[in-house]
Amino acid sequence: MTETPIADPRIAVHRTRLADGRELIYFDDADTVLPASRAVDERDLGPRPTTAEMRQDVLTGEWISIAAARQNRVVLPPAELDPLAPQSPGNPSEIPSRYDVAVFENRSPSFGPELAAADAAAPAGARASLAELRRVGLERRLPSIGRCEVVCFSPDHEGSFGTQTVSRARTVIEAWAHRTAELSELPGVQQVFPFENRGREIGVTLGHPHGQIYAYPYVTPRTERLLASIDAYGPGFFADLLHRERTGPRVVLTGEHWTAFVPFAARWPIEVHLLPHRHVPDLAATTLDERDELATLYRRLLRGVDALYDTPTPYIAAWHQAPVHERRDEVRLMLQLTSPRRGADKLKYLAGSEAAMGAWVGDVPPEAQAEALRAAIEGAAE
Structure with a gap:
């Protein structure tokens, strides 16, 4: 090699x-x-x-x-x-x-x-x-x-x-x-997935x-569902999504190359998505400038999430990347940060509707969570 x-x-x-x-x-x-x-x-x-x-x-x-x-x-x-x-x-x-x-x-x-x-x-x-x-x-x-x-x-x-x-x-x-x-x-x-699990x-x-980092022999179920959504929506899926979020009320952090936002239909009490402004299929396709900014921006985001409460917040930080062999011009690199923490001493557990049927119920309005995160990021110590 x-x-x-x-x-x-x-x-x-x-x-x-x-x-x-x-x-x-x-x-x-x-x-x-x-x-x-x-x-x-x-x-x-x-x-x-x-x-x-x-x-x-x-x-x-x-x-x-x-x-x-x-x-x-x-x-x-x-x-x-x-x-x-x-x-x-x-x-x-x-x-x-x-x-x-x-x-x-x-x-x-x-x-x-x-x-x-x-x-x-x-x-x-x-x-x-x-x-x-x-x-x-x-x-x-x-x-x-x-x-x-x-x-x-x-x-x-x-x-x-x-x-x-x-x-x-x-x-x-x-x-x-x-x-x-x-x-x-x-x-x-068929797909490469870097991620961080944080917290007991x-x-x-x-x-x-x-x-x-997992290198899978298949395209993961989450990405298969994403491909179906892209097909249903049509061309410009990620560009339109990013434009709508960047001009809306749920942005928590933005830079020259990246924007972080609470998604419109957030499932988890804490959920943040981070997208590059340029279409890139995976981390390997990012430029030196994009990686340099990401080091600062992503670190600030995580420190802000920790600043929401007096103790560190458990989370899963998942880097969703395009499949290796198909549709790389349609699927954009995206970080999805999720946490079950819905209060200082409360966690969201997946019970009957969510675990058995995949029918989610959000506990926190996404706009309210975005406002809380912006304040936490602003006040987080460097």
Whole structure:
């Protein structure tokens, strides 16, 4: 594979392998104080788990990965046994060296490590594969090919994307773009999804500041529904959506290249969407200027969300990107930040109507939430 270019040449990339063969990539801050050399992972690790199986839900046509190896994940370990911290004599963690940002293949992945046959990377093969994946039948099974990666934002034990410096936030964005570009080239990958889960209320099992990237072997259900909406609306879907929101009452933060807003029909008590002003299908297609502004703007947004209450807010930050092989001129990159927090000590739980039927009821008027977020962002400490 040809080395993926970096938009900011000051951010250095170092590749290596973990003891069981998984890839580990270090991304150094532009103002790093770390040496270029990296330690070798000398752990004695067992074999990697076999690739999981995915089964089709005939009622919806959706694919469900049955990944039993995920039962072995570490759950809320003490700080001295943090598996995402740099290795130490008493902590044989996943990362052998001190780092700024580190990305490695998940030890217990939902997809992969197996990939499709190499010829599936060709566009014609990808289209045929998508048609087969969208076919519905009884008891259909396929291997859960793809890749799952962990993105460590910092060597510190606690924090999130919003607690990082602007320089570190910029390095993480470069890592997301780099990994999106490379994962999109893997045989059989149909969509790449960077995300951050923050807070125990969301189900986070590691307090270490980190996110993940999934490279799926299919187009996800949420994106399939988006494609249907684009078809129903017609040309100019995202341009019209952004124009309407930018001229409306729900904008919470805007810059030269990005705008964040509470959507018109927000499902969650806290929900913010962030769109680029220019049509780009994914993070890999963003420019240096867009990434630079995003590092500042996105960090401000997250700090504002945290400033709504006296304690940090749990959230899911989901980067929705266009499918790898189709409709990239129609689907625009979008961040969707959602939180179940509907008060200082209240959470929204998905009960019968929402969990069983997908029929949502919003608890907070979107305009009121936008007003609260604007005030929180304005008052958030840097």
